[in-house]
Amino acid sequence: MSLDTSLDSKHALRAARLTELRRFARRFLRNPLGVLGLVIVLLLLFTAAFAPLLATHDPYLPTLAARLSAPSAEYWFGADELGRDIYSRLVYGSRLTLLIVGLVIVTSAPIGLVIGAISGTAGGWVDAIFMRITDVFLSIPKLLLALAFVAALGPGIFNAALAITLTAWPPYARLARAEALVIRNADFVNAIRLAGASEARIVFFHIIPMCLSSVIVRMTFDMAGIILTAAGLGFIGLGAQPPLPEWGAMISTGRKFIFDQWWVATIPGAAIFIVSLGFNLLGDALRDLLDPHLRQRN
Amino acid sequence: MSKLVDIENLRIAFRTDEGGWKEAVRGVSFSLGREKLGIVGESGSGKSLTGRALLGVLPSYAKMSADKLSFDGIDLTSASPRLRRSLRGGRMGMILQDPKFSLNPVMRVDEQIIEAIRIGDRRMSRRDATKRAIETLEQVHIREPARVASLYPNELSGGMGQRVMIAMMLVREPDLLIADEPTSALDVTVRTQVMSILDELVTRRGMGLIFISHDLKLVSKFCDRVIVMYAGRIVETIAADRLHEATHPYTQGLLSCMPTVDGPLEPLPILQREASWA
Numbered sequence: 001m002s003l004d005t006s007l008d009s010k011h012a013l014r015a016a017r018l019t020e021l022r023r024f025a026r027r028f029l030r031n032p033l034g035v036l037g038l039v040i041v042l043l044l045l046f047t048a049a050f051a052p053l054l055a056t057h058d059p060y061l062p063t064l065a066a067r068l069s070a071p072s073a074e075y076w077f078g079a080d081e082l083g084r085d086i087y088s089r090l091v092y093g094s095r096l097t098l099l100i101v102g103l104v105i106v107t108s109a110p111i112g113l114v115i116g117a118i119s120g121t122a123g124g125w126v127d128a129i130f131m132r133i134t135d136v137f138l139s140i141p142k143l144l145l146a147l148a149f150v151a152a153l154g155p156g157i158f159n160a161a162l163a164i165t166l167t168a169w170p171p172y173a174r175l176a177r178a179e180a181l182v183i184r185n186a187d188f189v190n191a192i193r194l195a196g197a198s199e200a201r202i203v204f205f206h207i208i209p210m211c212l213s214s215v216i217v218r219m220t221f222d223m224a225g226i227i228l229t230a231a232g233l234g235f236i237g238l239g240a241q242p243p244l245p246e247w248g249a250m251i252s253t254g255r256k257f258i259f260d261q262w263w264v265a266t267i268p269g270a271a272i273f274i275v276s277l278g279f280n281l282l283g284d285a286l287r288d289l290l291d292p293h294l295r296q297r298n
Numbered sequence: 299m300s301k302l303v304d305i306e307n308l309r310i311a312f313r314t315d316e317g318g319w320k321e322a323v324r325g326v327s328f329s330l331g332r333e334k335l336g337i338v339g340e341s342g343s344g345k346s347l348t349g350r351a352l353l354g355v356l357p358s359y360a361k362m363s364a365d366k367l368s369f370d371g372i373d374l375t376s377a378s379p380r381l382r383r384s385l386r387g388g389r390m391g392m393i394l395q396d397p398k399f400s401l402n403p404v405m406r407v408d409e410q411i412i413e414a415i416r417i418g419d420r421r422m423s424r425r426d427a428t429k430r431a432i433e434t435l436e437q438v439h440i441r442e443p444a445r446v447a448s449l450y451p452n453e454l455s456g457g458m459g460q461r462v463m464i465a466m467m468l469v470r471e472p473d474l475l476i477a478d479e480p481t482s483a484l485d486v487t488v489r490t491q492v493m494s495i496l497d498e499l500v501t502r503r504g505m506g507l508i509f510i511s512h513d514l515k516l517v518s519k520f521c522d523r524v525i526v527m528y529a530g531r532i533v534e535t536i537a538a539d540r541l542h543e544a545t546h547p548y549t550q551g552l553l554s555c556m557p558t559v560d561g562p563l564e565p566l567p568i569l570q571r572e573a574s575w576a
Contacts, residue, residue: 008446013453038554124358187399194394195356195414196387205413209404 027289034285040278048094057085059092070263077262081253086267089245093268096157096246097275100230100239101223104168109219111165112172117207119173120180121199131177137170142225143232150238155245160239166228168222175218179211183222189258213290220283224276231272248270299488302474302506303330303352306366310347310356321363323347323532330474334500334507336517338552339527345510348527349476351391356380370473382427388418390469390474393496397459398485401451401466408432408447411466418470434465437493457488461495468499474506481516493520498553514541514552526552548575 028034033277056076061085071078077086119130137145149163179204183189189206197206233239234248242249247268254265312321318505323344323457325474328335337345351367354374358531367374369385372509377385411431415422422430428447435443439463446549451459460480467475479498497520500507512516517524518541525535534546544550 007444013445013449136331187394187396188402190355191392191394191400191466192402192410192413194353194392195382195470196385196417197413198383202418206402287469 007075009216015075015204023254028285030286031288034288037278037281037283037285040274041282044094044098044275044278048098051091051095055085055088055091057088059089060243068122068257070261071263074124077267078261080250080256082266084245086250086264089250090247090268090271093247093250093271093273096240096244097227100157100161101226102165104156104164104226104230105223107161107165108168109172109215109220110113112169112174113176113211113215114203115177116173116178117180117203117211121184121207123154123184124290127177130173131164133146134173137167138142141154142165142167143229146233147236147238148207150233155238155241157229157240157244158235160230163233164226167229168226172215172218172291173224175214176208179214183207183210192200200297217283217287217290223279223283227276227279239291301329302332302370303328303508304366305329305348305352305364308348308351309362310344310410310552311361313361317458322530323351323501326527326532328525328532328535330506330508332473332506333523334497334506334509336509336511336524337527338512338517338524340512342529344530345527346478348509349392349478349508351474353390353473354439355386355392357444361381375390383421385466387414387472388470389453389472391472391474391478392478393460393463393467393480394468397451397454397463398421398483400455400463401459403451405450406447407435407449407454407462409449411435411462411469414466415469430469431465434469435462436461437468437499438465439491440465447556455488457482457492459490460484460488464492464496464499469501469562471503472505472513474508475500476508476510478510480509482511482513489516490496496520510519515557533575546548546575547572 028038059085061077062176066075066079068081068085069075069079069083075085075087077090080089115130115134145158145167146163149166150159153159153162167217184207189202192206199217229253230239231246231248234246235252237249237252240246241251245265251265251272252260253270254263258265299475306327308323308326309321310456311321316318322342326344326348337348339345349358351362351364352369353372353376356362364375364508369390372381374382377486387460401407405413408428408431411434412424412427417428417431432447440446440458440461445461446454446458452461460483464480479495481492483484484492493516496507499505507521509521510516518538521538524536524538524541525532526536526544526546528548534544534549535551536544541549542553548569548571551567552571554567555569557566
């Protein structure tokens with residue numbers, strides 16, 4: 001008997017959680033722009049994952065006869081100055097874009113999160129030192145700082161990602177600190193402290209998980225910025241190096257032909273625009289759903 | 299009876315806006331064996347602060363001094379933060395007021411209890427800890443402990459939440475439990491149930507209990523001894539079953555403010571404070 005009821009209630013519990021998930025999905029679907037953003041992002045992921053299957057040409061193989069040819073059935077988005085298919089380069093470039101975004105996100109968000117959470121929880125002089133360092137990084141324009149780093153480290157994809165990371169973590173630190181300041185006074189933090197937890201355990205197992213939802217929202221917004229910064233670095237020749245099909249670098253080479261062969265620069269530009277827009281729309285929709293500060297209102 | 303807690307002349311002060319210090323606890327002294335001690339007093343009388351001082355979780359801006367503050371022979375005033383942390387949870391625990399806020403909202407019940415176990419005993423395997431957590435839930439009279447263990451705190455009722463909190467603090471079998479108004483966020487029917495569970499566990503394990511409350515009736519029912527605090531001082535210490543014989547006018551005043559079923563149908567008296575009490 002008791003076994004049966006416990007099994008029943010287990011099912012009921014699972015059903016309740018599924019309902020909750022479905023409600024979340026429904027609320028997300030109610031936002032058409034958010035869905036558009038999600039579609040764009042999924043499309044980007046799909047393209048990157050199946051690039052070899054989707055590409056019609058070798059992205060690196062020059063075909064001098066087809067130099068700067070206009071969009072056609074053979075070259076869907078035209079060919080660049082070395083006769084490489086722009087569509088195929090775009091498809092392969094999505095991998096580079098995702099690589100940079102991924103590298104920056106997995107490094108900058110945790111750095112910011114840890115610094116912010118420690119700072120907010122500890123308070124006092126720890127907070128003062130961490131936050132003044134953060135202020136220094138925040139006070140210098142992002143691209144300028146990234147430029148200086150790349151110039152010092154040498155151009156390249158990984159150095160570009162590193163440089164962007166160094167400029168991208170401060171907002172996360174600020175955000176995590178603000179959350180930590182509230183959470184550290186919560187009773188459940190006191191309770192676990194009363195159970196003998198160390199301050200490190202409190203920060204890593206109790207404060208940081210509570211900061212995550214704000215950080216995730218911020219992350220999706222940041223992705224657009226990271227893509228733009230990466231493209232910017234590529235454009236001035238400090239990011240990905242030729243012959244890598246990085247979108248920013250592609251615009252840069254296409255710049256020379258912009259009046260006669262507009263597609264060489266415009267197509268990768270449009271790709272950057274659409275992908276950034278997608279991440280922004282997705283971020284906006286996620287914020288509406290996840291941000292604990294907005295949640296009460298709807 | 300060996301002394302579990304010995305406090306002499308405990309003082310806790312906070313800085314005021316004018317730059318001076320205002321004492322919130324002014325020379326509190328008492329000792330506790332393996333018994334149930336109730337501390338009653340109005341809001342701001344320093345009863346929670348006394349409990350927190352014992353555990354070493356006062357806010358950093360509070361200034362504390364004591365001639366003696368010892369737990370089971372360990373001098374707490376000179377103990378390192380590390381030692382004090384190892385005492386917390388393992389040898390003394392505290393139950394907070396409202397289970398709605400005192401359980402981590404994003405952790406399942408079993409995870410929280412397991413964490414409490416593993417803070418004390420890192421070598422215990424996850425499976426053993428899980429088993430232990432479920433046993434403890436059973437001890438606080440939770441039906442279907444295995445199911446409740448996988449719930450999140452928002453899926454619990456208030457009484458269940460407080461019992462989970464008690465389980466979390468008792469799982470490492472501390473010698474002293476401080477309960478800071480453990481039932482004031484619960485409704486009356488659940489209150490008695492939670493109190494009797496607490497009473498049962500404390501009595502069976504022979505622990506010391508400091509029960510902080512402003513509910514005189516509850517305290518006199520469950521405790522052996524009652525300390526009455528007023529404005530940061532102990533005004534009276536009395537055996538719980540002799541509470542009606544209290545001599546201090548403040549205690550008498552508090553007692554006469556409580557309605558009784560067969561009392562006279564007149565408005566209850568209002569407590570008249572006298573400057574000399576402070």
